[in-house]
Amino acid sequence: MTKVWIVYYSLYGHIKTMAEAVKKGVESVEGVEATIYQVAETLPEEVLGKMHAPPKSDYPIIDPTTLPEADGFVFGFPTRFGMMAAQMKSFFDATGGLWQKGSLHGKPAAMFTSTATQGGGQETTLMTAVTQLAHHGMIYVPSGYAAGGIMFDVKDARGGSPWGPGTLAAPDGSRQPSEVELTQCEVAGKQLATVAKKLKA
Template sequence: MARVLVLYYSTYGHIETMANAIAEGARSAGAVVDVKRVPETVPREIAEKNHFKVDQAAPVATVADLENYDAIVLGTGTRYGRMSSQMAAFLDQTGGLWLRGALNGKVGAAFVSTATQHGGQETTLFSLITNLMHLGMVIVGLPYSHQGQMTLSEVVGGAPYGATTIAGGDGSRQPSEIDLEGARHQGKLVAQTAAKLFP
């Protein structure tokens, strides 16, 4: 069975919800899945004052955890069209893994959240995917086999590069069922791909 890590950073819980949907999809394809988060870099008193979701069920990952998986799916909210500083700080510590080629040939994927439809979803996905490719990973996106991303009757997330959701400027919009379907679909594809590469 393929081992999949869903590794995320979520300030307000939107990406946490998407991470659990990615995991659900991967498990539906028979993978063993762990959901973990990167460390928070904002002091707790500031995070609480700004209404961060500070109590999340997922354990905090270490860089050493990464090489124990056949596939790694990264998720984060967008910061000015790129990944959050928390996720960047974590990935900046993977130089040793890169040097040893520890993740070469493994499966990588990405998912994100933005405040608005045009808030940088695709550039943020690529900011994650670029790191995964430098680490030697094989990328799985969200193909149009998830046709929900083509919906025009409502606001939906989704891009061929990964699952996405839109939180709204005040964070009040939660991932829709179509957004969650996209996340589950991508998770399933990641697990299926990993199973083929690591039978």
Template sequence: MAKILILYYSSYGHVGALAEAIAEGARDAGGDVTIGRVPETAPKEIVESAGFSVNEDHPVVEPDDLSDYDAIIVGAPTRYGRLSSQMASFWDRTGGLWGKGTLIGKVGASFTSTATQHGGQETTQFSILSNLLHHGMIIVGLDYGFDGQMSTDAIIGGSPYGASTVAGGDGSRTPHEIDLNGAKYLGAKVARTAAKQCA
């Protein structure tokens, strides 16, 4: 059974909701799943005044924990077309793992949330995936076997680079059912790929 870490940062719960859906898909495909979050780096007064939400059910993960997993699915909201500083800071601290080649051959994937449809979902996913590629990980995307991402009937996320959702400018939108189904599909695909790598 492949051990899968879903590692995320979420300010308002949208990325956290995708993390839960990804976990469901990965578990359904036989994965042993842990959901963890990266440390908050914003000052306490900013966190409080902006109303950030923290899911205390998910433990904080540190870089050395990554070695325990066969697959790592990374999610972060978009900040000006790239990954959030909290997630960037986490990966900036993985130099020791990179130096040892610890993550080479592990399976990786990405997910994100943006305020608008064209707010940088794909560029954010590229900025997540570039970290995984530099670590020598095997990248899994959201392929068109999940045809929900082809829908034009609603405002949705999803691309070949990973699962995603649109939060709205004020964060009031919740992930669309299509987005959650895409996340489940991605989680299942990562679990199956990681199981093959472990075999």
């Protein structure tokens, strides 16, 4: 079996919902199994309370040293001022030992994100995160326009770009990922799984 790990950080749940849609897409490829992990929280409980953060999901917390066991990754994280959330960056900062040994070199990775607003950093968040993949020698698998017609439809507000799937959470977090955005997630998962399987073979 080809192993794809979906590794995410989510404060309000949007990225978690998207991770589950990505998993569906990964599992649609025969011979590929998907596992969802979340990265460790770095904010104290008191701060999380003040931010009205809901309780975390039950997905296991990733141990960064285990990453070499996977054949491919899909990383998901919300934006913070147009870049990845610090919790995700802390996770990547804990992979120095793997970097030193080149343990992730040649492994494929796709990414997805969430912003409050349109123009809030969908593309910059994923574009700036490519540096993490580049330094590890990982192979970035962007979404391109694989999701088809929905990528060209400008009638309704939607997240996502050729850099990877995205959702618009709204400033108060009230908007949930739409069908179109979840479809992008499934397509991206399927695409990454296909590449990971070919590379493993």
